[in-house]
Amino acid sequence: MGAATNVVDNKEARLPREVKDALQSMASEWDDVVDSKALQVIPLKGAMTNEVFQIKWPTRGDNVSQKVLVRIYGEGVDVFFDREDEIRTFEFMSKHGQGPRLLRRFRNGRIEEFIRARTLSASDLRDPAISALIATRLREFHELDMPGPKKVWLWDRLRKWLKAAKRLSPLEEAKAFRLESLEEEISILEKKLSARHQRIGFCHNDLQYGNIMFDEGTKSVTIIDYEYASYNPVAFDIANHFCEMAADYHTETPHVMDYSKYPGLEERLRFLRVYLNSSGKKPRDSEVQQLLQDVEKYTLASHLTWGVWGIISEYVNEIDFDYKEYAKQRLQQYWKRKPELLGSS
Template identity: 30%
Template sequence: MDIKRMILPFLLEVFAKFDSSQPISTEILSRTRYLCAKYLGGAWNRIRRDQFRLKAITIGRIIAPMMARVHTLDVPITKEPEVLNCARGWLAKFRQTAGGARPIDIRCTAARVPAHSYPASITCDQLEEELNFVEDFLIKSKSPVVFSHNDLQEGNILLFADYHLADDGSIRSQSGEDVTIDPLVLIDFEYCSYNYRGFDLGNHFCEYGIDYNCDEPPYYKIYGEMFNVTEQRRNFCKAYRDEVYRMRDSGENPHFPSDLVTGDRQKDLDRLVTESTLFMAVSNIYWSCWALLNAEDAVIQFDYSSYARDRLALYYQQKASLQKFMDSQ
């Protein structure tokens, strides 16, 4: 297997996992940095939020196969899913702060969620109970555990400098040359770990509706209409599925996960769409725990407190879909 072809498009930035007892090894860091320095040159452009939103269908068809290739990597770290370990770790630390000693008032700042969809306040104990509920869902979901990026939003997707997004949504070379390589690159694996495939999918679709490129408080915007992108979601999942089948049939990866596809392409597509939808709730409670802790000692200009509450409100709005799924199993 060509390690440069498999890994370099993704591991431009690798960091030890945030607040984890299983950090990425020094060997992985050193090898990745060496390979990147040796084989990668040039410059990149970040994709603007407006470009990401308006051209999500085209971009998604490129990102999806890249995500699929990440999910087939065999990385020498713990293979246990980390989503709940991280969330519970952040919550445990938040409990020890002044903010964790009192109820968390939930109010929406940027999210547009009806007040009747979420409680007025919750305690840390109640938030722990919600994580237990999510754990039950994760078990019943049977989503494959894969190596995951866990933070695939537009700020972590770069466009090679020689390429641009055309008005029709296509990606073209500014030099006029044919696009012969992936024009996009995934970066910043700070939160990477083995995780449920559905989390990486659901988290990515949460990010369709969140804009972090804001200069005024709360320093982010939430576009609720972008959470329900039926056409983009299905096209993304279809491109993901097709790449998984291509890799499986090529035999290029001796460590290819056997549970990513079933042999029934329609069934696989339906499952991916379902996972990408249901796991949005998991993403929301995960990042709410992260933001609650960061709000106690913020080092950058960002309203973590409001962000935590917005993501909690979104979680509660979506919780019923998790319960409905579990009741059907």
């Protein structure tokens, strides 16, 4: 789960020396910065994989301060994705105008362009106008021609994560989470959901509100944070986005999912119609219905993915978030919805 932004206090001490040096050398090349050493460091709250900081410098004119974003990679999270793959994706995206530009890399992080747009909030996902922009942008994302093999990553990734979860969990916990039975569940899902008709595209795989920026001026959205991005069935990506509507990571209990907020039928259909329409060709009703069914089934894969992710995160992530409780809710939802969505198999 990527970054949602909420400004907290100024803690320059948390930046490693090499990062400060890189920032100062960058700022010294900018004409309008008064003093490259006078940088203000603002940690951004809501990130669950990395530490993210907004950096700003006062400028000579009356114009706004110079800003960049520093991302320091989380310890131990290489169990989830290959950092080199993620950086390649990031560079590809920035070349193709899809996200922020990469300004500098350092040993365990990078400096990115600061996008002058706001991060969405949980309620923004329910705004029909914003939701339509997300649907259109997601379709563009899915059609990116990324270098590398165009194969589905979902099932291999889930199996790999499950192995890690079993390795890290004490016996009692593994029992409580029914980890032994999840291997079979992954196989059932793979068999039931891998239909011939499904479209494979380049997927974000973590489209929560904190990974979407909105520019009020141009009324455009930008999708950011590609750590989990890979080729997958597009129905999985959409399903995951719908599941994220049940989350609000900026409450007193950010780990609590409220499934009454899962989008209703009309809301889902509206999103899917815009998504399919954005190719310029009006979709047939049967196409919309097929995608609707596929997306609903893929919510099960989303619950399993983030359930297992939560179990691992409890052991590898230092961020203040109740990962175990979050995992429990995602897996409970999986078992609750499975009979209805797959029949009783």
